[in-house]
Structure formats: C-alpha cells, structure tokens
Amino acid sequence: MSQLTDIDIAKQTDKKPINAIAKKLGISEEGFIPYGHYKAKIDVKMNKEDFEKNKGKLVLVTAISPTPAGEGKTTMSVGLADGLAQIGKKSVLALREPSLGPVFGMKGGAAGGGYAQVVPMEDINLHFTGDFHAISSAHNLISALLDNHIHHGNSLNIDSRKIHWKRVVDMNDRQLRHIVNGLNGSTNGVPREDGYDITVASEIMAIFCLSEDLVDLKERISRIIVAYTHDNQPVTVDDLKGSGAVTALLVDAFKPNLVQTLENTPAFIHGGPFANIAHGCNSILATKHALNYGDYAVTEAGFGADLGGEKFIDIKCRTAGLSPDAVVVVATVKA
C-alpha cells in the first residue's frame, strides 16, 4: 500500500466550518469575517486589560541547527497543540503564513505535514486571505511614491544612489534581484539602480508582525528610512506623506487569520517574516489572540534555537511583553 501524500490526507479529512472553530474559541458572529467556509479573519478589538486577564501559557517550539530538509518544527507544533487538545486542554496554534515564493520554487508548503497539518492547506499555500498581496502592494506603494517624488522635482533632495528601499515580489524571481529602472526618457521616471527582495523580507512584513494595533503600525511605517539626501540626511515614509495610504492597504491584512488543524484545533496563521533577515515568527497580534482564547498557545520560531529562538526572545517577547512558559527544542539525528 503506497503512502498517502500530505494533500491526500488533507483532502480525506473533514474540516469543520470556520464558524464552529470560532465558536469553540468563544468568538461571536460579529467577531470574525469569513473568507470562504474554512478561513476567517478575527475582527475583535483586543482590550489590553482583557488580554492581561485571559493570558494562557505560551509554548515556544524551536529546533537545533536546521538541515535543508527541515527538522519538523511546524509538524511538532501542530502535533503538540492537537495532543494538548486530546488530553482536554484548550490549545491554540499561532503560526506563520507561508510565502507564495517557495511554493513555486523548491521548498514545499509550510502548513505542516502528514496527520499534523493545518487546513485548508492549498488555500494557505496560495493566496490565503491576501495578506502577502496587501503587504507587497503596501511596500511597493512606498517605492512608487519615492520615485514619483524624485520625478516631480525631488524637493526633498533625495540622492537616487542612496535609496535603500528596494521593491518586493512574492515569488522567487532571480531576474528581478538587480535592475535599472526609470529608463526611456524624461517622461518615464529617473534612471536608477533598484532591485526586488522577496515579500517575506520586506520591512513592512517585519513591522506588521511587531505592531500592537493599526495606530502603532502606521506610526512604525511613518518612521521607516527609505533613502538619504545628497546631504546624507535620512528620508522617511512620513517625508513622502505616504503613511496613511500605505496603512490603508494593510487594514484588512492586519486582522489575524483563523483556520484549523486536521483535528480541528484552532490555528492563527498570520504574518511571516524571514528568520534570516528579520525576526522570523508570526505576528504579535496572532500570538496574543492565541493566548487570549486558549489555555495553551503553541507557537514557533524560524530556523534554529540560536537564530530564530533568540530573536523570538530578544525581539518579539520584549516588544510584546511576553515570555514563554515552556520551550520545545526539536532535534533530529540528521541535524
């Protein structure tokens, strides 16, 4: 008998409607926005006092130095949450959203595997609820505002050779890493060197995951340094008068996404910065929601304990005022 693939397993399993999952967490009809039958965005303004009152236990899953094959952190996290549920605990997952990029590149999806998956797997691995599209649009709007400013007289005196804000695309596209744009005469921008990073490497992605609320998000966006002037003075998104429009593009995306495991354990999947260049874990908002609605919130930090684990503690926990109650280190013989 041949082994079932992840997608076979995912398709065989009965998912519960997302309102049943929300109900399990005690979220009312008004508290979530359905995105199809099995995905939702939570639309609850979380009160600081409520959060302090209802805070569950935080379990961090990390790993020893990873091999290219992956050590199974996500699988372990899903299994752990499902196991806690099996023994009667109210457990909730808080995980990162996968990038569209690696899906069409080499790596598999990032929704676990085998019987320890988060579903609907195909949706999660493709457009999901559009968060990464929104982040890409918000990021690239800043680029467009920047180039538009230079094109129209450059009153901020920006040195186009000192622009540190590259564009992003949610796809592995090496052809775009280094480009020259603004070509073809004076009506098509100003020639300069530019390039694309992958969306998960966007500073917007990092900020998105570290912000407490929309006000905080907008404030952080306004302070981003995108370039330097000919006099080496920093130029921010605020200088470009872009904070409002950029934040507007992120309003929906900023709401945490709710899905379920194959065993119907609730899972918040929200935000996904790279661990190598950013802090590599899901949004603070998702973690706080998981802690608020669950007795145990199981979350994960990218890469090994020495990189992603440290960043989780040093960056995310400090920013959010959190500290893990337990840490699981996944170790494999291979690694």
Added chain:
Amino acid sequence: MSQLTDIDIAKQTDKKPINAIAKKLGISEEGFIPYGHYKAKIDVKMNKEDFEKNKGKLVLVTAISPTPAGEGKTTMSVGLADGLAQIGKKSVLALREPSLGPVFGMKGGAAGGGYAQVVPMEDINLHFTGDFHAISSAHNLISALLDNHIHHGNSLNIDSRKIHWKRVVDMNDRQLRHIVNGLNGSTNGVPREDGYDITVASEIMAIFCLSEDLVDLKERISRIIVAYTHDNQPVTVDDLKGSGAVTALLVDAFKPNLVQTLENTPAFIHGGPFANIAHGCNSILATKHALNYGDYAVTEAGFGADLGGEKFIDIKCRTAGLSPDAVVVVATVKA
C-alpha cells in the same frame, strides 16, 4: 448644507448581508463563498442548457466619445438596474472591477457615485476579493518561468531581445515602465530589457474575461506567445510548461464576485481589462451569471460606443454567443 460625498452616502446606507442578496437570486448556501459579510464568490458550475433556458434580457450601457471627466456610464448602469428593480423587475448588474492603480493615481474609483453606487465601495476599490492580485501573480509567474528557462541553459533558444511578455503591477508606477533586469553577474539571471504594464493591460486579464470555464482558461493561457526564438519561432506558455501552475493561481479569482447596489440590487463585479488595448468589459462568466439569475442583465462597455461598444459586440458577444437586447448610449452636453 454641504453636499455629501460618495463615501458618506455609501456609509449611511444599510447594506444587506451577502447571503440575503444570494438568496434573492436563488443561490443556495453551497452555491457561494462568503468573503466577509458583504462580498461573495459564486461557486455554481453553470450548465450550458440551464443558461440557455434561463437567459434574461441583455442591456448594454455605452456612451458617446468620452471626456476626461467621464460621462457617467457606471452611474447610469447602476441607476438603470435599480430603476428596473423599483418597477418590480428582477434586474442584475454585471460590471468591471476597478484597478488599484488609478485609485492611488488621479482617477476616482469605479463603483459609480452618489446614490447610484455599488458597495462595499472601499473594499471594491482596494483589494476586493484578490482577483487582480491573483492575475498579477499569474502573469508574473510566466515571466519568472521564462527568465528561469533562459537562465538554466535556454534549451528553447529564446532570443531575450524578442520577449514580448512584459511584467505587470497593479499600480501606476512610471518608474517600472522600462527597466533592465537580470543584472549583477551570472547567478542573477540574464541581462535583458523589460518593463511593467498595469495589471488591467495584462493579456491574462483579457483571456480571463473571455474564457467559458477553467478548461478554456487553461487552454487559452497555454497558447499565449511570450517570445520568439533566434530563428523567429514563437514560444508559448505551453513550451514553458507553465499552463497548469498559472491556471492554479487563478482558480479562486475566476469565480464571479457578488455585491449589491445601495438599493440592494445584486451586482456581479468581475474582471476589468482596459478598453484601449483590450476589449474593456467584465468577464463573460459574470455576464452569463447575471443573465441566468436576472430577467434583465445591465452591463457596461468601457470608453465610447465607437471603441468599447464595438469591442463588446465584435469580441465579447461573438465569443460568448450573446447579443444585446437593448443599448443605452449615455450622452452629455460636455462630450
């Protein structure tokens, strides 16, 4: 008393939940996928016989040669559908989705105005149900596959100076119109001239709006000519083995979107190719759904009667086997 803005009017008005709108059309719970409380995607496999049996009357709204201010075709369409409903007719709208591009540029949104609007206006004008993001991703995936092929040995012998498939972005960004990419050495692609069109000018957008079903869509995608070889032979998406992955990115987007007018008339808003370079009207699928569920389907063609009107008749009607039962020509003194 100062005049209310479009957005003020939109906010003052009570929207009905989208399931009520779907119910009005006779669509069951299983027949639609909610995207929040006021948007849905229709998930009904339309049978050719059903469609032939239930076909309503098709009303085309077009205009005399337009001025930059716009002549009010959308407002007229919305008003006409609402008026038909007021006199007891089962009327349904079929309109184009607006581009994110112009929203952040000069032009206003494309959801009508005053008391003749389609809502939720802000959603429709921003990410809506993610269709344009999906189309952009699908389009740019072809570019990435093409460049990847050239990078890895170029067995198809593509002449990189004869690539006619530019990338797209759903934003007015003049800096990207003409670029050189693939720079910075042999690990970062192959240098070539490229550029970005706006997403509404994508050939994927045009094909998307002309396809009968997913099989037809995939077939049309596979035949797209993206480049020529050094021997001037055409290279298609099929040659790049990209049809499947590209279509996969469009599966959700391809389902027609359902919203409502301020007077709760059902409106299908789906697809939006430019009228200047493509055929300029909403998807055939949306029009067919409108004709199937309504006695009167009110639809619109971009630009004037001499451009968009002709394209509607010559391209869309022929492809879809439709013909308008009535044509409304909007005329203003200014135009």
Added chain:
Amino acid sequence: MSQLTDIDIAKQTDKKPINAIAKKLGISEEGFIPYGHYKAKIDVKMNKEDFEKNKGKLVLVTAISPTPAGEGKTTMSVGLADGLAQIGKKSVLALREPSLGPVFGMKGGAAGGGYAQVVPMEDINLHFTGDFHAISSAHNLISALLDNHIHHGNSLNIDSRKIHWKRVVDMNDRQLRHIVNGLNGSTNGVPREDGYDITVASEIMAIFCLSEDLVDLKERISRIIVAYTHDNQPVTVDDLKGSGAVTALLVDAFKPNLVQTLENTPAFIHGGPFANIAHGCNSILATKHALNYGDYAVTEAGFGADLGGEKFIDIKCRTAGLSPDAVVVVATVKA
C-alpha cells in the same frame, strides 16, 4: 593575368618624400611638420589677405544619387587632379579623412582606388596623423566633464534625462549605441541613459571642419549645447568650463594633413564629417590651403548632389565665403 588590388598598386608605386611634395607647393621646411616620411601637417598661419590674393579655381566633384557600391567620386577627384597636373596645371586635392570605423566594418577605405589613389593608403585608413583620435578624445572629454559636474553636486541643475551629448567612438560598435552608465553605487557617477555615435558624426567633427582658426574653433566649442536643466535652460560647454581643455586636445589635429596621389599630386586630407547628419566635406582650412597653393583645388562632397552637394553650397561655401568655379557630377548607369 589576375587583376592587381588597390593595395598592390599602391605598394608598387614610388612615393616622393613629403618634403618634396611640400616644396612643390612652395612650403618651406618650417611650414610643415613631418609625420613619418610621407605625411605632414601644414603649420602655416594663413593670412586672410594672402588667401584672397592667391585663390585658385575651386572644382567640386559630386554625384547623382549614390548606390551602396559607391559611384567613384573620390576616384574621379583623384583622376581629375592628376589629369590637370598631367596637362601642366598646378592642381591640389582637398579630401576627407576616412573613419577607422568602416575599415573594420563593411566598407572599403576612402582613399580612392586603382591608379587613382591617395597614398600612403594604409596609414590614411588607420590612425593617419591621429586627428580622429584627437576629435574622439575632445568629444568624450566634454562627456566626462558633464558627468563629473553632475556627480559633484550638479550646481547647474542639469536634468540627466535631457543630455543630448552622446559619447563617440571611431569604430562600428553597435553594442555601444544605447547604454546605461554611472552604475554601481554612489562613487561611480549617476545612472543615466547614454550611447555612442561614430566619431564622424560628432558635432566636434562638424565644427572642426567649419572653423577658420583655433580662436573660432574654441568659440564654436564653447557654444555647443550639451544638455538642458530641469527648467529647460540650455547648458553649454562654456558652462562646464571645458572650452579650453577641449580645444587644447585639438591643436595638432587642426593643422591640415598633406599627402600625395600615386602620380605625386599634392593632396590635403583633413576632417571627415558624415554627409547624412552633418555637411559631409573636408575642413574649410584644407580647402583654403588647396586654393592657396594650387591653381585648381579639386574637392568632393559626400553622398549625392541633392544632399552633399547642396550642403557644400549652402553650409560650407557660405561659412567660408567660397563658391565653386566648376562642378563635376559623377553618373553611373547603375545609379
């Protein structure tokens, strides 16, 4: 017996030392600077009164609309001058210098052919006396000054998209026609679109051929418009403070070159602007020297009578105060 090639004929023939040719014209030892044994530059300050006193007859050789093969204007000019010498007239040639470019491209040299050649043919077709190298250097020095100015703060407010001064190279090199330069960060110039013309298309070449003396040359150089500011004001070489250095590079080149035909008729070969984009004939200085030292000065205008011939009359003759005493129109059956 096989036919002799041009180069065989040229090598078989005895050339006279260049001082013998200079002596024939009545030029003293101090009046010329030898460049090897068979080339010289004339270093005589020509007085306006002297020139008016000694003016010979000016014979212009032109042609009907040319075919790609060439109609033989140069061969005709050389033959005519040699013929006049044979019947005892003191005849002198005034011709254009050939470009290195076509030599390594498709076209043959430009020193006549058969028994009607100017020699030393190989020298003339390669570096000759370095005039084109000097003109290329002078031209490109302006480009370097311009880019240097922009790099160091751009106090003239030059719009780098409105630079109309391309670089030049004395070679057919299509790869350089359209380039982007100033790449690789802020220490390597400012990115902009640029390109190379062939040296014979340089405005310096045209000016060089129309100038009366070095003062006039410098004055004309100073007035060249190289770019426009962001406010659409013209920027000249004078604004870049480059006239002196640019002229300095041209001091030697500006002296007319003296060689001989296979029959030892003196020939001034000096300057060579393209007839399609400039006026297409040798320097005014060379023509004036030919008229001063000869009873008959035979000269040539590029392309056909309707293009090069007209430019000779309208531009060169007016600027120099000349008018041809006779015009020869070369006609072939093929053309």
Added chain:
Amino acid sequence: MSQLTDIDIAKQTDKKPINAIAKKLGISEEGFIPYGHYKAKIDVKMNKEDFEKNKGKLVLVTAISPTPAGEGKTTMSVGLADGLAQIGKKSVLALREPSLGPVFGMKGGAAGGGYAQVVPMEDINLHFTGDFHAISSAHNLISALLDNHIHHGNSLNIDSRKIHWKRVVDMNDRQLRHIVNGLNGSTNGVPREDGYDITVASEIMAIFCLSEDLVDLKERISRIIVAYTHDNQPVTVDDLKGSGAVTALLVDAFKPNLVQTLENTPAFIHGGPFANIAHGCNSILATKHALNYGDYAVTEAGFGADLGGEKFIDIKCRTAGLSPDAVVVVATVKA
C-alpha cells in the same frame, strides 16, 4: 622673484632637432620616423646578436613606499641620466609614457619636473605619437568583435555574463566604470553588463610592453582569454579571429619613441602599464634599445620597491633576460 613652472622651464630651453638626437645614438636617417621636429619612432629591427654584443649597463630607479605627492623617481632618473652624460658617459633613458587620463584629472604629467624634464613635455602629456590611442583602439576592437560575434548567432556559445574583457578609455571617466550596453532592441547588440578601465590598465598595454617583436605581440594577443562559454570553456582573441586586425592597429605604436631631456640626453619613452594591476614599467623594446645605444640605460619602475621594483625584477627582467647592474632607491623624509 617667483619660481618658474615646469612648463616655463621647458619652453625656455633649446631642444635639438630629433635627427640630431638620433644621430648621437648612431641611428641613420632610415632608422627613424620623424613625428614632428622633436619626436621620432625608431624603425630599426633589432637583431638578437647585435643586442647581446652592444648591451650597456642597466640602472633601475625605484623608491621606498610612495606618498600621494610622489617621491620623484622620474626626476631622479632624468637627473641621473643627465648627470652621467655630464661626466662623459653615453647615457640613455627608458621611461613610461604618461596617460592622458590623469592629465585631465588630478595628477600632474609624468615627464619629470624642474630642470630634470623630458621634452617636448606638452606633446608627451597629450597625444604624443598616438600609442595610447592605438592601444585603446586595439583593445576596444576586441570588445567590438566579441559583441559582434554574440550578436550574429554566438556560435562560440559565449556566456555574456562571463565576459572578463572590459572596454578601455584613456581618460578618468568614472561614469563609464560600470555600464549596461547592447540596449534598445534586437538590432543594437545583446544586453549585458560591461564597463571601462583606463587604457593603462589594458591587458594589451601589458602585453605590448612585454613583447619581443610583432610576431610575439600577435601571438600573445591571440592567447588572451576574453570570456568563458556557458560550459565554462575559455574564449580567446584567436577564437574571435581578431589577432591579425588587432595587431595591425599596433604596428606603428610598437616602435619605440625617441625624445630628449632638457640637457639633450636621448630618452626612449614607450608603453605605460599601471604598476598596481600590471608590471608598471616601459616596454622591453625601449629598454633594449636604450641598452643597445647607450653605455648606461636608466629606467624606472612604478610605485615603491616592494611593488613596482619586485615586478620589474620578477616579470620584466625574467621575460626579457635582463638584470639590473645598479638599483637606485629614492627615499624622502615624508615617505
């Protein structure tokens, strides 16, 4: 009384006609080609046996680690040669030609200074006898052949991202250091990254200075590796069938230049590779001529003893079969 500048001193001094200098060395009229009255190229085929028979003493001038101001190696070399002449020795200089580049940049000329100069200083610092123009043309002809080959079908399978042969220009022009060329469609080459080095950094310059004769020069040129194929096989000038044409452009330049010091000591000035990236001393041919015609040949190596001095010994001496009889190390308090 104000101090005289180098150029004032140079102008005040009587130069001897170049044929007098040649005569002093025992070179017949046929043995040299005048380039004006004070410069010549030596046209003597030097026989190996003659050279072995007549070899003088070789004196190398080098310096301790240099400061930006220069330590005076050239001035010392000139002074030493003049001094040897003063005490009745037959001394001859062998020096590098200066680049046009630094002349229009920051550094002064490279013909010595004060009363220890080589003249005609202005000629030497500008176009001189055209050697650098010829080397630039020869170098860039290889680039043009390479790009032409790729444009016309690329039968050698060259990977345009692995071209290590940059173009050169004899000018300090930072704007050209990094460029993209071959732009503007399929008739204008193939887009690729390229850039310009300064002519003194050309591999042609280095080879030129190390070659025994034209046959050796052509052979060395043919072996230059300019690029690699997609299979990482080297591509040489010989593969491009360029050795003949490239060498043809260097025939005149390859003849050593003869000038004089202010005290009429003969000086061979020929070739000038950078000491930082090449071996930094004049041509082997010039040194051999100096050794052949003089009892003492005074020559110089660029930069300090630890760089230029070592390269002189390790590279030039080994290649040419020479060894210095005396070494002078210039030391200044500042350095």
